[in-house]
Amino acid sequence: MADIRLEGVGHSYDGGKTWALKPTTWTWRGSRAYALLGPSGCGKTTLLNIISGLITPTVGRIFFDDREVTGVPTAGRNIAQVFQFPVLYEEMSVYDNLAFPLRNRKVPKQEIDQRVRQVSRLLGLDHVLRRRSRRLDAGRQQIVSLGRGLVRSQVAAVLLDEPLTVVDPAMKWTLRSKLKEIHRDTGHTLVYVTHDQTEALTFADEVVVLKDGAIVQAGEPAELFLSPAHEFVGHFIGSPGMNMLPAEIAGDVVRVGQADVGRTAGEVLPPGPVRIGVRPEFVRITAPGNSPGLAAQVTGIDRMGAYDLVHTLVGEHPVIVKTDAGSAYEPDAVEFLHFPADRTFLFRDEVRCGSL
Numbered sequence: 547m548a549d550i551r552l553e554g555v556g557h558s559y560d561g562g563k564t565w566a567l568k569p570t571t572w573t574w575r576g577s578r579a580y581a582l583l584g585p586s587g588c589g590k591t592t593l594l595n596i597i598s599g600l601i602t603p604t605v606g607r608i609f610f611d612d613r614e615v616t617g618v619p620t621a622g623r624n625i626a627q628v629f630q631f632p633v634l635y636e637e638m639s640v641y642d643n644l645a646f647p648l649r650n651r652k653v654p655k656q657e658i659d660q661r662v663r664q665v666s667r668l669l670g671l672d673h674v675l676r677r678r679s680r681r682l683d684a685g686r687q688q689i690v691s692l693g694r695g696l697v698r699s700q701v702a703a704v705l706l707d708e709p710l711t712v713v714d715p716a717m718k719w720t721l722r723s724k725l726k727e728i729h730r731d732t733g734h735t736l737v738y739v740t741h742d743q744t745e746a747l748t749f750a751d752e753v754v755v756l757k758d759g760a761i762v763q764a765g766e767p768a769e770l771f772l773s774p775a776h777e778f779v780g781h782f783i784g785s786p787g788m789n790m791l792p793a794e795i796a797g798d799v800v801r802v803g804q805a806d807v808g809r810t811a812g813e814v815l816p817p818g819p820v821r822i823g824v825r826p827e828f829v830r831i832t833a834p835g836n837s838p839g840l841a842a843q844v845t846g847i848d849r850m851g852a853y854d855l856v857h858t859l860v861g862e863h864p865v866i867v868k869t870d871a872g873s874a875y876e877p878d879a880v881e882f883l884h885f886p887a888d889r890t891f892l893f894r895d896e897v898r899c900g901s902l
């Protein structure tokens with residue numbers, strides 16, 4: 547399975563006025579499962595189509611291992627791609643649809659049969675193999691389409707563009723774990739595009755977060771959650787996302803309004819405004835007078851069953867605290883918030899510049 551290397555690869559659809567993908571240098575390492583995560587319009591599909599050869603980038607070069615493929619059409623790249631909507635031969639049976647990519651490459655019949663049965667068993671399609679594809683519902687058709695992308699074991703990479711959009715939510719959990727199983731088995735280099743953080747975090751070895759056509763951070767799910775390098779990663783990952791508050795650095799003290807919330811860790815940072823970020827999971831509600839602490843007014847409580855979300859205001863800035871279920875906080879009460887030192891980060895121009 548190939549390493550896929552981008553060297554300064556960027557794409558503009560309007561002759562360079564705007565960049566759907568800003569020039570990017572990046573390597574997708576062979577045999578790993580990646581999620582490419584970001585909101586609608588951030589350039590995920592553009593990047594995927596550049597890898598597959600459906601788009602020739604405006605600038606830069608792309609390599610599969612040491613072979614340059616920048617101008618090579620899709621057919622010459624040995625890629626399997628699954629699109630957001632099912633692409634099937636509707637009059638063919640499910641079996642024939644799954645077998646098609648293998649027959650096309652003259653794989654021996656017995657091996658085709660073995661592979662089709664293996665993939666269909668894993669994806670729960672074994673009892674519909676003889677059915678015509680058009681007789682399946684949209685969710686099942688999408689699973690067949692996914693199967694077609696996964697059926698070849700010898701590919702440089704498998705590219706999946708939101709492959710579970712019309713599958714019902716309960717089925718998605720099952721399919722993600724099956725997909726992991728298939729990936730463990732084949733060791734494909736896999737790039738999975740999604741705007742859904744749950745999909746990205748449950749599935750990938752590494753998550754690459756894209757914003758406005760640029761990679762802002764890549765890492766294992768826990769790293770993105772515990773150590774966001776960019777405000778956007780703080781917001782976009784986590785449910786709810788990271789709390790952000792304007793703060794001020796004076797010497798090594800970090801202040802929100804008049805209250806000290808802690809000291810900067812490591813090097814002393816230049817004085818001036820910063821934004822302070824802390825996830826709802828790590829904010830603690832403490833007794834008054836416990837220093838450092840921030841007075842916050844409780845505005846409401848969401849009882850989520852497994853946990854509570856306590857909504858507060860620090861001045862005019864909302865801070866959400868995730869607590870155990872059945873908490874006794876009351877709306878309008880004033881509580882004190884503590885931001886733990888190893889879980890609170892400082893940002894300037896959206897980029898992390900330090901921590902408490």
Ligand code: ATP
Pocket residue numbers: 559566584585586587588589590591592593741
């Ligand atoms: P989505 O999740 O909605 O598919 P995305 O993250 O995949 O979004 P892209 O589809 O790559 O994003 O689009 C990135 C930017 O490029 C968007 O601003 C989009 O409007 C623009 N764009 C995409 N395709 C074209 C095109 N064929 N012509 C002009 N602009 C395009």
